[in-house]
Amino acid sequence: MQITPLDPAGLLEIVPRKIGDERGYFSEIFRAEPFQEHAGKIDFVQDNQSLSVKAGTIRGIHFQTSPAAQGKLVRCLSGAVFDVAVDLRHDSPTFGRWASVVLTPELNNQLWVPVGFGHAFCTLLPDSVVAYRVTDYYNAGCDKGLAWNDPAVGIEWPEIADPQTLSGKDRAQPALTDLPPFFSIGDR
């Protein structure tokens, strides 16, 4: 299992080993020990999965606030996604900075998005399935967002990103400057 810290600090790209044979492959997609060496003591309580039928589908930017803040361990089971995280920790030297990783089943890679980051993705292929484990339960009252195209963040979305695919909720998400200081460094 290869674990690479990304910038902004806190994000990790995780690539579990695939052991191939004539039948296909075997992969330990999660091991608590190496993960916690980098991410700290984390407990997952919910597994999520979504299918986006069209290539260019944009979901996000989403996060949950306290008392139901969520870390997310994201991977792509089918298709491919441009996965993005934005640092929303108000006291962070990288506040507002984003990072992206292309997740695919072939790469077998994952993005760890800790508490304090917004998360979004754009599908690069039709019928993309994204699966992610989260550290707190879904809580509609704590479910918040940020505009996918806020120029103050300046995410360089792939050409294929199609704003027509946004949910009603995501069309109306606020700008970064309109967010209260929800997160601080060290929040879990």
Ligand SMILES: Cc1cn([C@H]2C[C@H](O)[C@@H](COP(=O)(O)OP(=O)(O)O[C@H]3O[C@@H](C)C(=O)[C@@H](O)[C@H]3O)O2)c(=O)[nH]c1=O
């Ligand atoms: C996230 C979530 C949604 N729902 C419900 C609410 C709604 O009726 C329906 C669809 O919800 P959404 O439109 O928020 O789904 P979606 O836009 O896919 O939301 C997801 O986007 C990505 C980027 C994330 O990071 C996730 O944490 C999550 O916020 O599913 C749950 O029941 N449990 C959950 O954990």
